[in-house]
Structure formats: structure tokens, C-alpha cells
Amino acid sequence: MTADLKVDQHYDLIIIGTGSGNSIPGPEFDDLSIAIVEKGTFGGTCLNVGCIPTKMFVHAADTALATRQAGRLGLSAQTYHVDWPGVVSRVFDQRIDLIAEGGEAYRRGPETPNIDVYDQHASFVGERTIRTGEHVISGDRVIIAAGSRPMIPEAITESGVHFHTNEDIMRLPQQPQSIIIVGGGFIAMEFAHVFDALGTKVHIISRSALMRLIDADLGSRINDLAVKRYDVRVGRTVADAVQSHDGITVTLDDGGSITADVLLVATGRIPNGDQMDLDRGGIEMTDDGRVSVDEYGRSTSAEGVWALGDVSSPFMLKHVANAEMRAVRHNLLHPDDLQKMPHEHIPSAVFTNPQIATVGLTEREARTAGHNITVKIQKYGDVAYGWAMEDTTGIVKLIADKDTGKLLGAHYLGPQASTLIQQMITVMAFDLDVREVATKQYWIHPALPEVTENALLGLEF
Ligand SMILES: Cc1cc2nc3c(=O)[nH]c(=O)nc-3n(C[C@H](O)[C@H](O)[C@H](O)COP(=O)(O)OP(=O)(O)OC[C@H]3O[C@@H](n4cnc5c(N)ncnc54)[C@H](O)[C@@H]3O)c2cc1C
Numbered sequence: 001m002t003a004d005l006k007v008d009q010h011y012d013l014i015i016i017g018t019g020s021g022n023s024i025p026g027p028e029f030d031d032l033s034i035a036i037v038e039k040g041t042f043g044g045t046c047l048n049v050g051c052i053p054t055k056m057f058v059h060a061a062d063t064a065l066a067t068r069q070a071g072r073l074g075l076s077a078q079t080y081h082v083d084w085p086g087v088v089s090r091v092f093d094q095r096i097d098l099i100a101e102g103g104e105a106y107r108r109g110p111e112t113p114n115i116d117v118y119d120q121h122a123s124f125v126g127e128r129t130i131r132t133g134e135h136v137i138s139g140d141r142v143i144i145a146a147g148s149r150p151m152i153p154e155a156i157t158e159s160g161v162h163f164h165t166n167e168d169i170m171r172l173p174q175q176p177q178s179i180i181i182v183g184g185g186f187i188a189m190e191f192a193h194v195f196d197a198l199g200t201k202v203h204i205i206s207r208s209a210l211m212r213l214i215d216a217d218l219g220s221r222i223n224d225l226a227v228k229r230y231d232v233r234v235g236r237t238v239a240d241a242v243q244s245h246d247g248i249t250v251t252l253d254d255g256g257s258i259t260a261d262v263l264l265v266a267t268g269r270i271p272n273g274d275q276m277d278l279d280r281g282g283i284e285m286t287d288d289g290r291v292s293v294d295e296y297g298r299s300t301s302a303e304g305v306w307a308l309g310d311v312s313s314p315f316m317l318k319h320v321a322n323a324e325m326r327a328v329r330h331n332l333l334h335p336d337d338l339q340k341m342p343h344e345h346i347p348s349a350v351f352t353n354p355q356i357a358t359v360g361l362t363e364r365e366a367r368t369a370g371h372n373i374t375v376k377i378q379k380y381g382d383v384a385y386g387w388a389m390e391d392t393t394g395i396v397k398l399i400a401d402k403d404t405g406k407l408l409g410a411h412y413l414g415p416q417a418s419t420l421i422q423q424m425i426t427v428m429a430f431d432l433d434v435r436e437v438a439t440k441q442y443w444i445h446p447a448l449p450e451v452t453e454n455a456l457l458g459l460e461f
């Protein structure tokens with residue numbers, strides 16, 4: 001396949017993508033020649049346009065919203081001014097961009113002399129052979145860690161209007177007065193909170209209910225809360241869009257229309273394998289567009305090729321990409337002692353307001369799986385710290401197996417959900433019996449985890 005190709009350089013290892021892929025080469029790899037190929041900004045999605053900058057915006061938004069809601073605590077407070085360019089500069093100029101630049105300089109510099117960096121798009125031209133810009137390089141082993149990109153509905157691309165995604169919305173030069181967000185999942189919910197809390201009028205258009213895959217008891221509350229803050233159009237999609245003096249006017253599939261300053265598209269993400277001529281490398285894809293790997297991260301069709309993270313994983317989350325990276329790194333170093341990709345009890349959190357966090361099965365999934373279940377929904381407002389916060393909407397929902405005492409699912413909607421859930425992640429990871437978890441440890445009084453304690457005590461066996 002590669003016989004008639006002139007290969008400029010051969011490496012022991014090629015890594016495509018510097019998100020989680022960049023964490024593979026540690027000291028154990030110092031005696032290997034390594035090529036890292038990154039066509040975009042060093043550090044990938046999470047660092048540059050994903051998890052980290054969004055949460056830096058969310059923290060500012062949480063502060064602004066807490067100020068807006070301070071009246072319920074008997075305080076009179078107000079956010080007088082949002083210095084949007086200042087927020088953007090704090091996030092990017094003072095933090096993110098420095099980290100990305102430092103990461104690239106480190107890989108290009110004298111500390112990692114065994115590593116060459118290529119900065120052009122990589123595509124396969126043969127078995128474990130890649131073209132990147134003018135170079136053709138080959139490797140004994142290749143790791144595809146090329147991530148994913150935003151999926152844009154055809155009606156929007158065809159309309160020709162200027163739209164934003166997570167890749168540029170956080171670098172807008174000025175805060176918009178109004179924004180249309182298309183999508184009702186993780187990204188839409190986080191940005192809707194950010195913009196609304198900072199004073200932008202938010203319109204959401206979502207084909208499905210907001211957070212469609214969440215447990216139904218949380219889902220109904222999330223959707224009820226959202227309509228109080230945003231103009232929400234669920235069950236709708238975009239039929240057309242036009243640019244005008246006033247901004248962008250989107251026509252919905254029911255004939256309605258919305259005009260706003262800017263348009264943000266957050267309708268899901270596509271793994272990037274489809275842009276890499278994988279077939280020329282003999283690399284199979286799954287029906288839903290991911291690089292096909294076995295439970296150890298090896299390509300199911302191409303010897304010596306591995307994949308990890310969004311490009312191959314069923315879970316598009318950074319902690320999963322990192323965990324898969326650790327498994328693949330171990331497997332490269334210990335071919336006789338392979339570790340499985342850790343895909344059990346994967347938690348996630350959405351940093352909207354109120355926060356959402358979930359691990360394990362929803363009630364419906366637990367019932368469908370045939371478990372004999374016990375369920376408890378505990379309100380934040382029924383524990384002391386919930387009173388302190390005057391919380392009226394937060395809940396914890398726990399689902400356990402009545403026969404075994406094991407936790408099947410934990411779902412939080414409310415302040416600090418992403419932190420509170422960590423105890424339930426531990427319970428599932430270590431397969432603890434919830435009856436003991438409730439009673440055989442101290443719970444600090446009157447701290448917020450008492451909401452979890454009460455939920456556990458409320459499970460009936
Ligand atoms: C707005 C947003 C917020 C998010 N927030 C969270 C969160 O709070 N928590 C969480 O767990 N997850 C979050 N995620 C998901 C998380 O960012 C991803 O799951 C994670 O970054 C995937 O890592 P990766 O290494 O697989 O891919 P990436 O980090 O995307 O890295 C892939 C790299 O490969 C490069 N590349 C792609 N194709 C090629 C090619 N052909 N040649 C050369 N280089 C190539 C890309 O430029 C990119 O730098 C968020 C995602 C988004 C978009």
C-alpha cells in the first residue's frame with residue numbers, strides 16, 4: 001500500500017491531536033522517536049474552546065446571578081457593569097493562551113528532544129503512514145486522538161449567515177444584547193446561563209426537550225426552570241436564517257421567527273475521523289462515525305493503530321478522554337498486560353445554573369434493565385444548608401437496587417451538584433452498600449452533603 005510513497009521520516013510513535021493525546025509521552029517514552037501532529041491550537045478542545053474557558057465564564061456568570069438573586073437573602077446587590085472584554089482577556093490572554101503556547105513550546109523545545117511537532121492537518125496515505133502538509137511520515141505505532149468538531153445543521157450552513165460555535169463565541173469583542181442558541185444539550189445549557197446571567201437576552205431553539213437524556217424527574221424541572229429565564233422553543237428547529245442590519249433573523253420550522261445580535265450553534269459534535277482518509281490506512285469506523293477500537297483502544301482493523309477520546313469514544317467527556325489516554329499509554333508500555341478502557345459508572349456535570357450532575361442509570365433505564373429498585377428524591381430545601389441558601393428547586397435523586405443495596409444511579413440538580421455527586425461516584429466505583437454508606441460515616445452538620453445523607457436514609461429496603 002505504501003510501497004510507492006516517499007516517506008520523509010519514520011518514527012517509533014505518531015500521535016495525532018494534542019488534547020488528551022499530548023499527555024501520552026512521559027519520561028517512559030524518552031527513548032522513542034515521536035511525532036506529534038496538531039493542526040489547531042495546542043492543548044485541544046477542553047483547554048482552548050471547551051471545558052476550561054467555559055467554566056471560567058460560568059464562574060463569572062454564577063457570581064452575577066447570585067448578585068441578582070441576593071434579594072432572597074435580604075441583601076440589596078447589583079452587578080453594575082459587565083466588562084466583557086475584561087472577562088475575555090482574563091480567560092484567554094491571562095490564562096488559556098499562555099498555557100497553550102507553553103505546551104507547544106515545551107514539545108518543540110530542548111526538554112523533549114525526541115519529539116518533533118508537525119502543525120498541518122494529518123491524513124492517512126497508507127498503513128501507519130500520514131501526510132501532514134508537505135511531509136509524509138510513518139510510524140511503528142499511531143495514536144489517533146483527533147477529537148471532534150461542532151455539527152452544524154444544513155439549514156444554517158446553507159443560509160450563509162454568520163454563526164458562532166464554542167470555538168469563537170467566547171472571544172466575541174463585545175457582549176451581545178441578544179443571542180439565539182440552537183441546541184438544548186450540554187453546550188447550549190452552559191452558554192444560555194453565561195449569557196443570561198451577564199445580561200444578554202437568550203433565545204433557545206431545540207429540536208428535543210432540554211437535556212433530553214437526563215432522568216425524567218430532573219428533565220421536567222430543568223425545562224420548567226429554563227422557560228422562566230430564557231425564551232425557549234423546544235420541539236423546533238431552524239428552517240432558514242438571514243442576516244440583517246438588526247443582526248440575524250432565524251425562521252423556525254413552525255413559521256415563527258426570532259431576531260438577535262448573534263447566533264450560536266450547539267447541536268452536537270462529530271468525531272473528526274471522517275476528515276482523515278482513514279480507509280487509506282486500513283482503519284475502520286463505526287456506523288456512527290467513530291474510529292472503531294476494541295476494549296483496549298486498538299483499531300479493530302489496522303495493526304499498530306490506537307485511538308482515544310472524542311474521535312473514538314462513545315463518551316465525549318474530558319475525564320473519559322484522559323482515562324482512555326491512561327489506558328492506551330499503559331497498553332503501549334505493557335503489551336502483555338493490557339488494561340481495558342474504563343467505561344463503567346461514567347459521571348458528567350453540566351455547569352449551567354442550577355448545576356446538573358449525574359452518574360449511573362436513570363430510573364427508566366434501571367427499570368428497563370429489570371432491577372428491583374428503590375428511589376428517593378430529596379429536596380435541597382429540606383436540609384439546613386438548603387435553608388441557608390433559600391433553595392427552592394434543588395433535588396437529589398438516588399436509585400438503588402433493593403435486593404443488593406447497591407447504588408444504580410445518582411442525579412443532582414442544584415447548587416454544587418458537580419461536587420456533591422463525587423461521593424456517589426465513589427460509592428459506585430467501590431461498589432459500596434448504600435445502607436452502610438448512609439450510617440457508617442459522619443456527615444458534617446450542617447453542610448450541604450446532608451442532602452445526600454437524607455436521600456440515602458430515605459431509600460426503603
Ligand atoms: C464547549 C465545550 C465544553 C465542554 N465542557 C466539558 C466539561 O466541562 N467537562 C468534560 O468532561 N468535557 C467537556 N467537554 C468535552 C471535552 O472538551 C472533550 O471530550 C475533550 O476535549 C476531548 O478530548 P480529545 O483529546 O479527544 O480531543 P481534542 O481535545 O478535541 O483534541 C483533538 C485535537 O486534534 C486536532 N486534530 C483533529 N484532527 C486533526 C488532524 N487531522 N490532524 C492534526 N490534528 C488534528 C485538533 O485540532 C485538536 O486539537 C466540552 C466540550 C465543549 C465543546
Ligand SMILES: NC(=O)c1ccc[n+]([C@@H]2O[C@H](COP(=O)([O-])OP(=O)(O)OC[C@H]3O[C@@H](n4cnc5c(N)ncnc54)[C@H](O)[C@@H]3O)[C@@H](O)[C@H]2O)c1
Pocket residue numbers: 153182183184185186187188190205206207208209210211212236237238266267268269315316317348349350351
Ligand atoms: N460539562 C460538560 O461535561 C460538557 C459541556 C459541553 C459539552 N460536553 C460534551 O460535548 C457534547 C456535545 O455537546 P452539545 O451540547 O453540542 O450536544 P448534545 O448532544 O448535548 O445536545 C445537542 C442538542 O441539540 C439539539 N439539536 C440537534 N440538532 C438540532 C437542530 N437541527 N435544531 C435544533 N436543535 C437541534 C438536540 O435536540 C440536543 O438538545 C456533549 O454531549 C458532551 O459530551 C460536555
